[in-house]
Amino acid sequence: MLYVERDKNGVIIAIRQTPNENTTEHKSIMDEELIDFLKGVSSEPWVQMLSLSDMGIIRIVEDLIDILIKKKIIISTELPLEAQQKLRERQQVRQKLENQNPIVDNII
Numbered sequence: 001m002l003y004v005e006r007d008k009n010g011v012i013i014a015i016r017q018t019p020n021e022n023t024t025e026h027k028s029i030m031d032e033e034l035i036d037f038l039k040g041v042s043s044e045p046w047v048q049m050l051s052l053s054d055m056g057i058i059r060i061v062e063d064l065i066d067i068l069i070k071k072k073i074i075i076s077t078e079l080p081l082e083a084q085q086k087l088r089e090r091q092q093v094r095q096k097l098e099n100q101n102p103i104v105d106n107i108i
Contacts, residue, residue, distance in 0.1 A: 001027070001028065002015050002026065002027050002052055003016045003025065003027075004016075004023060004027055004037075005022045005023045006025070012033060012034070012037040015034065015037065015038075017052065017055060029052060029053050062087070062090060065087065
């Protein structure tokens with residue numbers, strides 16, 4: 001989900017990946033109003049839409065890799081060294097966040 005910020009006339013002026021005091025309304029990446037906003041900002045709205053959805057896809061891929069490793073379909077050492085390091089770093093960060101806030105796993 002994406003969060004939109006509106007001006008006093010109700011027109012979208014910004015899109016954010018996380019809510020704040022100005023962005024409490026959430027929209028789907030395929031919402032027509034959001035697409036119109038992106039068309040006005042750039043001649044490449046579809047590229048921007050893909051970029052905005054990247055964080056969610058990254059989490060899905062990360063979870064998929066974890067499942068494949070747990071089911072012993074792949075072995076983590078079969079992955080390229082750089083991929084192993086990145087996955088390990090994300091696991092460490094996620095673990096630190098989970099220790100501070102138990103519901104963070106549902107967010108990131």
